[in-house]
Amino acid sequence: MAALSPRLGVLFLGACLVDESQLVRGLAPGVWWRAPILGFLVRGGDALFLFDTGMPRRLVAEPLALDPEGRFGDEIVPVVRPRDAVVARLAEAGLTPADAWVVSEEFGWGNAGLSISLGVTSMPFRFAAMTGNPDLMREVVMPFVEDTEGKYIGCWCATEPNHGSDAILYSGKHSRPDIHFECMARRDGDEWVINGQKSAWVSNGTIATHTLAFLCVEPSMGMAGTGVAVIPLNLPGVSRGKPLNKLGQRALNQGEIFFDNVRIPRHYMLVEPGTFGAATDSILASANAGMSATFCGVARAAFEEALAYAQHRVQGGVPIAQHQLVQKKLFDMFTKLESARALSRLANHRLMSGQPTTHYSIAAKVYCTQAAFEIASDAIQIFGGLGLAKGTLVEMLLRDARASLIEDGANDVLSLAGFRFLVGE
C-alpha cells in the first residue's frame, strides 16, 4: 500500500467509479480496488479525523450551518489540517472495497451534509482526469491532487430552475427534442462560450472553485445534446447566488451559479453530445451507491441515539426500554437499518467489481434514504417531546434524512429510471 501515493488516490477514486476508465486498467493494476477509500480520504480525512478522535458528533453537526459567506464555521477549520496523519494511518491498516463503504457510512453517521460536500468536491477533477488529456491533467487535475490545504473545491452543476427531474428521466435514449438544459455552450473557434444559470441546489455552489457542468450544446437533440465541461469558477462572467437556507443538511453549502459569456478552452468540454447518456448512467450508479452508504450512517446514528435514550429515560418506574412496545419499535428500527446496510453494501460491491449496477445503486439509494427518514422519525417518537426540541440530535437527523429523499434525484423519479434498467429499456 505504501507504493500508492495518497495523491494518486484522488485520481483513482474517479477512475474506479466509472468502469470504462483507462486509468484503472492503465495505471493501477492490482491496487485499484484500494483506491476509492484513499482518494476520498485525501480530501475527506478531516471528517474521519473528527470522528476518530472521539469528538462529540454534535460538534460536526449544526455549527457548520451557513455563515454569511456559506463557508464552514471556525469549529471545523482547526481539525481539517491533520489529514495526512489520517491517510497514513489508514494506508497502513490495508484497505478493501468494504472499507470504502464503511467510511462512507461513518461520514454519514457524523454529518450527512458535510459528507455530501466532501463527496461532490472531487467531481470536476476526476472527470477531467478520466479524459487523460495532458493539458487538463496539468491545468486542472494536478493542482487539485497536490492541494494539501483544501484550496480547491468542486461542485456539480446539473439541475436548473426549470429542469430538475428532467435531467434524470429525459437523458440518453429517452431524450425528447422539447426538453433540454437552458444553460448553453456555443463553440467560438478554440473556445466554448457559456451562458445561463444552474439551480440553487448545486452542492458547494457558492464556495466551489471548479464545476462539472451539464450544458446544452445541441438543443435539437434534447438532453442527448448535452455536453459536460469542467469550468474554473474564477473566470470572468461567473457569479453566484446566496447560500441556500434550507430545512436539512444545513452543513452542506448550496447555491446558484450564473454564467455570462464565460469562455473556456475547447479541451475543457469533456463529453460532447451523443455520449451524454452513458455519462449520466455512470454518475447515477456511483452517486446513488455513495448516497446509500451515507444515509445508512444517518439511520445508524438515529437508531443508536434512540437505543441509548430508551435505556435511561424512566417512565412508569423503569427505563422505557423495558416496555414491550418500545422494545418492538427498537427492534423494527434495527431490522430496517440492517436491511438497508445489506442492500447498500451489495450495490457498492457491484459498483466496485464492475458489474452492471445502476438499478442496484438506485434501489439502494431509494431504500436507504427512506429507511433513514423512517428510523429518524421513530427515534423522535422514542425521545417523546424532547425529540422535537432544536439542538436534539434526532431532530437534525430527521431533517437531514428528509432532504435525501429529493437529493440526487427525487426517489419516485429515481425508481422510474431504475425500472428502465431492470427491463433493459
Ligand SMILES: Cc1cc2nc3c(=O)[nH]c(=O)nc-3n(C[C@H](O)[C@H](O)[C@H](O)COP(=O)(O)OP(=O)(O)OC[C@H]3O[C@@H](n4cnc5c(N)ncnc54)[C@H](O)[C@@H]3O)c2cc1C
Ligand atoms: C440536498 C440536495 C442536494 C442537491 N445537490 C445537487 C447538486 O450538487 N447538483 C445539482 O445539479 N442538483 C442538486 N440537487 C438537485 C436535485 O437533483 C433535484 O432537486 C432533484 O433532481 C429534483 O428536482 P426538482 O427539485 O427540480 O423537482 P421536480 O423535478 O420539479 O419534481 C417535483 C416533484 O414532481 C415529481 N416528478 C417530476 N417529474 C416527474 C415525472 N416525469 N414523473 C413522475 N413524477 C415526476 C418528483 O418526484 C417530485 O416529487 C440537490 C438537491 C438536494 C435536495
